[in-house]
Amino acid sequence: MDIETVFVPVDGSPQSVRAVEVAVAVADRHDGGVHALYLLDHEAESHTQEMMVATQMLAGDVPVRHSSAYGFTTATLAQHPGSVVLDASEDVDADFVVVPRQRPSALLGKAAGYVLQYAEQPVLSV
Template structure:
């Protein structure tokens, strides 16, 4: 049923909480877990006084750390993993990635770093639930 499970992350605790569900789904279907971090262009553009390249570099470093931690956890579960970093608008880049690799299931946190304190579905998760052509498992903060 699922050959490719996508685990988008922004490095937040809520996003990391979705990894158990991604591992469970991938284990049941012998699927590969793809970990994706999107450097949000709007964050880089909103920091006056700092060079956009410098901000993107810091955000990419953050993404590499987040991905490395998740890849290690997924590999320890005995699953194959792929990882990527993209730059752009998170929901748009996630949707493009889904098309590019043929994702069968998305497993993600309900909120990300920017709104982790709010008790509502995050805008990226909401957009994916509405626009994705595959199931999206939205994992709440626990």
């Protein structure tokens, strides 16, 4: 399996840090890179930069790119946070997805369940 980009949605929780560690390990094993998507809600914006710095530090020599997106806003009531994650993973042409499933935040938990059900790429739940 050729894996150039491992995609990992994060929210700043310890569970998402673990998902980043696993994503980095997968990317490193396949000489790929990591793309971390910070899944925002209206209360979490202030932690975005901290999580991205932590992601970069965890990655070491593995190339890291990152972005952020709102998983839920009042303007997109009909949009599921999981579809935000899947759309972003397609935008970056991800080959593999790692999602935190062990007690993530409510927003990331909803997204992870959706990703496991509908992703076209292989998904690892940690």
